[in-house]
Amino acid sequence: MKNNMSEGNKPKTPFKGYKPSWSYFLFLFLIFFLISLASIFKTKEISWLEFERNMLSQHDVEKIVVINKEIAEIYIKSERLSDTKYKEISEGLFGSNTGPHYALNIGSIESFENKLELVQQDFSPEEKIEIRYLNRTNWITTLFWLLPVGLLFLFWIVMFRGIGKVGKGGMGSSIFNFGKSTAKLISKDVKSSITFNDVAGLKEAKVEVKEIIDFLNNPETYTKLGAKIPKGVMLVGPPGTGKTLMARAVAGEAKVPFFSLSGSEFVEMFVGVGASRVRDLFKQAKEKAPSIIFIDEIDAIGRSRSKVNSFQANDERENTLNQLLAELDGFGTNTGVIVLAATNRADILDKALLRPGRFDRHIYLELPNKQEREEIFGVHMRPLKMSDDVDVKILASLSPGFSGADIANICNEAALIAARKKKKNIEQVDFMQARDRVVGGLERKSKIISPKEKKIIAHHEAGHAVASWYFKNVDPLVKVSIIPRGKSLGAAWYLPEEHQIITKSKFIDQICALLGGRAAEELIFNEVSTGALDDLEKVTKQAYNMVAYYGLDEEIGPMSFYDSTGENERLFGKPYSENMAKLIDKEVHDLITTSYQRTKKLLLKHRVELEKLAQLLLKKEVVYKDDLEKILGKRNLEFLMENND
Numbered sequence: 304m305k306n307n308m309s310e311g312n313k314p315k316t317p318f319k320g321y322k323p324s325w326s327y328f329l330f331l332f333l334i335f336f337l338i339s340l341a342s343i344f345k346t347k348e349i350s351w352l353e354f355e356r357n358m359l360s361q362h363d364v365e366k367i368v369v370i371n372k373e374i375a376e377i378y379i380k381s382e383r384l385s386d387t388k389y390k391e392i393s394e395g396l397f398g399s400n401t402g403p404h405y406a407l408n409i410g411s412i413e414s415f416e417n418k419l420e421l422v423q424q425d426f427s428p429e430e431k432i433e434i435r436y437l438n439r440t441n442w443i444t445t446l447f448w449l450l451p452v453g454l455l456f457l458f459w460i461v462m463f464r465g466i467g468k469v470g471k472g473g474m475g476s477s478i479f480n481f482g483k484s485t486a487k488l489i490s491k492d493v494k495s496s497i498t499f500n501d502v503a504g505l506k507e508a509k510v511e512v513k514e515i516i517d518f519l520n521n522p523e524t525y526t527k528l529g530a531k532i533p534k535g536v537m538l539v540g541p542p543g544t545g546k547t548l549m550a551r552a553v554a555g556e557a558k559v560p561f562f563s564l565s566g567s568e569f570v571e572m573f574v575g576v577g578a579s580r581v582r583d584l585f586k587q588a589k590e591k592a593p594s595i596i597f598i599d600e601i602d603a604i605g606r607s608r609s610k611v612n613s614f615q616a617n618d619e620r621e622n623t624l625n626q627l628l629a630e631l632d633g634f635g636t637n638t639g640v641i642v643l644a645a646t647n648r649a650d651i652l653d654k655a656l657l658r659p660g661r662f663d664r665h666i667y668l669e670l671p672n673k674q675e676r677e678e679i680f681g682v683h684m685r686p687l688k689m690s691d692d693v694d695v696k697i698l699a700s701l702s703p704g705f706s707g708a709d710i711a712n713i714c715n716e717a718a719l720i721a722a723r724k725k726k727k728n729i730e731q732v733d734f735m736q737a738r739d740r741v742v743g744g745l746e747r748k749s750k751i752i753s754p755k756e757k758k759i760i761a762h763h764e765a766g767h768a769v770a771s772w773y774f775k776n777v778d779p780l781v782k783v784s785i786i787p788r789g790k791s792l793g794a795a796w797y798l799p800e801e802h803q804i805i806t807k808s809k810f811i812d813q814i815c816a817l818l819g820g821r822a823a824e825e826l827i828f829n830e831v832s833t834g835a836l837d838d839l840e841k842v843t844k845q846a847y848n849m850v851a852y853y854g855l856d857e858e859i860g861p862m863s864f865y866d867s868t869g870e871n872e873r874l875f876g877k878p879y880s881e882n883m884a885k886l887i888d889k890e891v892h893d894l895i896t897t898s899y900q901r902t903k904k905l906l907l908k909h910r911v912e913l914e915k916l917a918q919l920l921l922k923k924e925v926v927y928k929d930d931l932e933k934i935l936g937k938r939n940l941e942f943l944m945e946n947n948d
């Protein structure tokens with residue numbers, strides 16, 4: 304859900320390329336270091352004996368400087384430097400060497416002075432050598448000390464730069480803007496390419512969103528009557544239903560500055576950054592009022608602050624949330640800033656965030672119905688080159704439960720498939736293939752499966768098909784295939800009807816249909832395999848949902864241990880006693896085993912059809928509804944209703 308809105312007001316600086324970078328400091332530092340090293344290497348270390356014999360007694364020494372009471376630096380008279388014995392040190396790095404020429408480790412000052420005194424006993428007063436004492440910082444040692452500190456500093460800067468970049472460029476990309484908001488701004492002059500025309504369906508949501516735009520453009524209409532304009536509007540709905548798209552359309556239509564960012568952009572590793580970004584965002588928005596702020600995936604910061612969190616969780620996130628609440632309270636109702644937020648987890652949001660005066664307006668975006676899916680297909684087919692045989696109505700009816708994002712994906716996949724086949728236009732078959740691919744994953748015909756395994760898979764799928772054909776509450780079967788696709792080795796494809804509620808008998812029939820594969824294996828081969836893992840996982844989950852959540856079990860009665868806030872489980876663990884846990888387990892177990900027996904009984908009754916279908920599958924790999932009807936007979940629901948056991 305990337306927001307690729309164009310940036311409207313990126314500041315343009317004439318000196319864009321110039322950045323006083325740390326690399327210059329590093330360079331200077333290195334030069335300094337090398338010069339120090341060079342002068343040190345030109346000072347030769349000698350022993351007392353050598354010094355006394357070759358220099359001191361020869362009257363070559365001009366002066367001695369004792370450094371830090373440890374080292375004596377010896378300066379040779381310039382006129383004596385031409386002597387061959389000084390050839391080695393007479394030339395410096397930059398012209399003649401002005402000294403110090405030699406260095407001598409003196410041990411202790413007293414002994415050094417005594418030794419000097421002894422040698423100079425016979426010297427005339429003018430010849431006596433001048434000694435000076437100096438305290439000097441040893442740069443080399445200091446540098447070696449400083450090096451790790453410097454490296455740490457460099458590491459710190461590089462890290463900050465990296466983090467800045469994570470904040471998607473924009474204003475957060477430099478160390479000094481770290482606490483600044485990373486929101487992208489679309490200014491009112493820049494026309495966003497997305498308008499309400501690109502948003503299909505969602506009629507009610509569009510009406511509400513348009514009202515928000517009206518609040519900003521004509522506030523007087525509302526304030527005249529004393530109404531308060533809402534501050535926060537929350538777009539709630541499953542992933543892919545067009546929340547971000549809707550917000551982008553608002554940006555396109557509102558003609559006011561639009562700040563957009565994702566909730567996770569507030570959350571950084573460092574304490575206080577999130578809160579400071581929230582402050583900055585609101586400050587900017589207020590300066591540009593009337594304006595809209597859009598926070599995508601607000602659950603990244605708006606998660607409920609439960610008690611447990613105080614022990615373990617992210618304090619930084621809570622600070623950010625508190626700041627957001629404070630800002631929402633802080634600006635008056637008529638300042639002309641409206642905050643839009645999107646989430647698919649409204650249930651886990653902090654209640655304080657949804658309180659009146661904050662995000663008190665909720666716009667629900669739901670999965671599209673058939674008519675809306677048709678419209679969404681229409682929007683995404685607009686830029687495609689379509690063949691005449693494409694029937695949008697059929698496509699829409701074959702994609703129940705699909706979100707807008709799924710449909711966009713199918714359209715794109717269909718275009719890719721058609722292009723791969725070098726077609727001029729995209730045809731209905733391409734859309735059907737794209738749909739299967741989006742639902743089931745990529746076909747993997749090259750996967751090697753032994754004939755024996757293939758036989759098991761064919762009977763397994765035939766078992767699903769037969770069970771779902773004869774249990775009246777299972778969705779209609781469209782096709783059965785034993786071509787490996789994605790992770791699965793075979794599949795039965797259904798056409799789910801759109802229900803808002805599921806009855807108990809439908810639940811049980813669905814469980815039986817899921818168990819059809821395993822039951823067929825047992826019936827035909829007298830042995831079961833691992834192939835039913837996926838089915839069994841679904842069955843077990845469904846059974847637990849039925850018993851513990853939906854209150855559909857007679858023994859347990861109308862009780863639900865579902866916790867929409869998710870807090871109880873974290874606080875107390877399971878919200879029921881040991882005995883209840885045992886009862887739930889027993890009821891789930893009973894439910895599944897009786898369903899399994901029921902399915903096996905049904906398959907036994909229709910064993911001939913089961914085997915016929917399996918043979919056909921082995922021959923054709925994919926069997927469609929027509930062939931299914933030839934083998935299993937027409938699916939007569941009334942008849943099934945009377946004869947269902």
Ligand code: ADP
Nearest residue numbers: 304502503542543544545546547548707708711
């Ligand atoms: P959400 O934010 O709700 O998870 P998005 O807004 O990111 O979903 O939707 C993803 C994509 O799905 C959009 O870019 C768009 O192509 C497509 N889409 C979703 N809903 C619609 C719709 N109602 N009309 C047209 N396209 C849609």
